[in-house]
Amino acid sequence: MMQDRKTLRRQMRARRRALSPRQQRQAARSLCHNLRSQLWFHQARHIALYLPNDGEIDPTLLIDLCRRQGKQLYLPVLHPIRHNRLWFTPYNRNTPMRRNCYRILEPVLQGKPIRPAQALDLVLMPLVAFSADGGRMGMGGGYYDRTFAFKLQEKALRGPRLIGLAHDFQRQEKLPLEPWDVPLDGIATERCVYRISC
Numbered sequence: 001m002m003q004d005r006k007t008l009r010r011q012m013r014a015r016r017r018a019l020s021p022r023q024q025r026q027a028a029r030s031l032c033h034n035l036r037s038q039l040w041f042h043q044a045r046h047i048a049l050y051l052p053n054d055g056e057i058d059p060t061l062l063i064d065l066c067r068r069q070g071k072q073l074y075l076p077v078l079h080p081i082r083h084n085r086l087w088f089t090p091y092n093r094n095t096p097m098r099r100n101c102y103r104i105l106e107p108v109l110q111g112k113p114i115r116p117a118q119a120l121d122l123v124l125m126p127l128v129a130f131s132a133d134g135g136r137m138g139m140g141g142g143y144y145d146r147t148f149a150f151k152l153q154e155k156a157l158r159g160p161r162l163i164g165l166a167h168d169f170q171r172q173e174k175l176p177l178e179p180w181d182v183p184l185d186g187i188a189t190e191r192c193v194y195r196i197s198c
């Protein structure tokens with residue numbers, strides 16, 4: 001039986017937080033290895049990622065790799081005007097950071113260039129649960145869904161490749177999805193890469 005969104009979120013988040021630092025480090029290494037083997041990762045120049053929170057799988061091993069390969073990284077920032085949307089701003093290890101209203105670290109925006117979501121090549125998104133056919137459930141704010149809603153509307157406009165990052169146990173046979181949920185082009189875990197449209 002399909003669980004409701006609230007129960008599933010609670011269970012998955014608790015399981016994520018229960019991982020030991022050692023398990024997290026191992027998962028992060030395997031994830032990085034799996035991403036590096038993808039052609040679309042090599043081709044991407046402008047890549048958004050996130051800093052891990054609440055037991056999310058950690059993509060930050062990619063930071064030095066991307067710098068060496070001349071890729072520009074971005075972090076999401078809560079949009080100061082357009083409510084409940086994300087902006088993306090360049091990020092490196094020296095970027096000044098602050099905690100936002102969710103206590104999540106984000107770059108200080110002052111004077112920073114902003115890259116619109118449409119102009120990114122690859123977006124590595126955190127998630128709470130996924131299905132192997134591209135279904136994604138986040139923390140429940142609808143931020144990623146609103147920001148990338150254009151992917152639902154304009155099929156002709158290619159836009160960035162959306163890849164969910166997760167621990168493999170976050171996979172569900174079937175997810176309770178809603179019409180506004182933006183599907184993923186793929187999911188990378190510590191175990192493998194699930195390809196949908198990539």
Ligand SMILES: Nc1ncnc2c1ncn2[C@@H]1O[C@H](COP(=O)(O)OP(=O)(O)OP(=O)(O)O)[C@@H](O)[C@H]1O
Nearest residue numbers: 136137138139140141142143144145146149180181
């Ligand atoms: N494109 C949209 N326009 C307006 N409201 C939206 C849109 N997408 C999602 N929402 C609203 O956001 C709320 C949360 O959505 P949902 O439960 O899918 O979050 P989520 O996918 O877990 O979060 P996130 O996208 O931040 O990871 C819902 O009540 C929904 O109505």
Ligand SMILES: [Mg+2]
Nearest residue numbers: 137138145181
């Ligand atoms: Mg959603």
